[in-house]
Amino acid sequence: MAEPSLNDLLSAAMDAAYLGGRRALAYYRTGVEVETKADQSPVTRADRESEETIRAYIGRHFPTHAIVGEELGSQPGSAPYRWIVDPIDGTKSFVAGVPMWGVLIGVEVHGKPSVGVIYLAAQDEMISAATGLGCRANGRNARVSSVANLKDAVVLTSDVRMCQDRSDAYDRLAAKAKVVRTWGDACGYALVATGRAEVMLDPAMNPWDCAPMLPILTEAGGHFTDWGGTPTIHGKDSVGCNAALYDEVLAVLKSERRKA
Numbered sequence: 001m002a003e004p005s006l007n008d009l010l011s012a013a014m015d016a017a018y019l020g021g022r023r024a025l026a027y028y029r030t031g032v033e034v035e036t037k038a039d040q041s042p043v044t045r046a047d048r049e050s051e052e053t054i055r056a057y058i059g060r061h062f063p064t065h066a067i068v069g070e071e072l073g074s075q076p077g078s079a080p081y082r083w084i085v086d087p088i089d090g091t092k093s094f095v096a097g098v099p100m101w102g103v104l105i106g107v108e109v110h111g112k113p114s115v116g117v118i119y120l121a122a123q124d125e126m127i128s129a130a131t132g133l134g135c136r137a138n139g140r141n142a143r144v145s146s147v148a149n150l151k152d153a154v155v156l157t158s159d160v161r162m163c164q165d166r167s168d169a170y171d172r173l174a175a176k177a178k179v180v181r182t183w184g185d186a187c188g189y190a191l192v193a194t195g196r197a198e199v200m201l202d203p204a205m206n207p208w209d210c211a212p213m214l215p216i217l218t219e220a221g222g223h224f225t226d227w228g229g230t231p232t233i234h235g236k237d238s239v240g241c242n243a244a245l246y247d248e249v250l251a252v253l254k255s256e257r258r259k260a
Contacts, residue, residue: 021121090185102186106211116212158184
């Protein structure tokens with residue numbers, strides 16, 4: 001069997017994300033029961049069924065590919081492809097009935113993050129990218145903004161308290177920004193990739209929380225790295241940023257004063 005092209009993988013990832021998102025929407029704003037996982041994060045039937053839907057689609061089309069998902073764990077594969085899935089990134093928003101949540105799918109090709117999809121299902125917005133193929137939002141070309149001064153920037157994070165508990169970096173950036181909001185999780189990175197925000201910070205990160213972000217932000221003309229400046233989806237923290245502000249933002253993150 002011939003290896004799938006990046007176009008093939010991107011198209012499949014978009015289809016899978018859409019199907020997973022529609023499954024999750026069946027439970028959105030219905031009062032679905034919420035459970036608490038060992039790490040104290042919430043999970044619902046919607047998370048699990050969305051991931052089951054996505055994995056079934058991948059398995060039908062790419063049975064030899066590996067899959068790792070936040071809720072259902074790892075499945076080995078014999079081909080040099082690994083799909084990384086977060087069926088609902090932003091479950092806290094989901095259970096609160098707030099539309100800032102999304103399905104995340106990333107594909108590593110020979111170990112390199114090469115395909116990424118964010119599907120904001122409640123807003124029906126699909127951000128997609130593959131290496132060398134550009135970034136698109138609902139089919140239109142997407143680019144980061146050209147904002148070059150923090151005083152004109154929108155700075156986002158998923159949880160202000162988590163940032164503040166770690167260090168002074170968020171507060172230093174927020175003090176200079178024009179707008180500071182918690183339009184976080186999947187939504188925050190989508191906003192940076194489409195030029196509606198400039199900086200998105202997370203002080204704690206897992207691969208399934210950011211698997212699409214490196215190809216998406218890179219193809220949109222921006223950056224996705226850990227706080228030390230390494231482009232990776234396997235870091236302990238992350239920043240998504242437009243190109244014009246990245247060096248200034250990274251300098252703040254690298255000089256953070258950690259809290260005890």
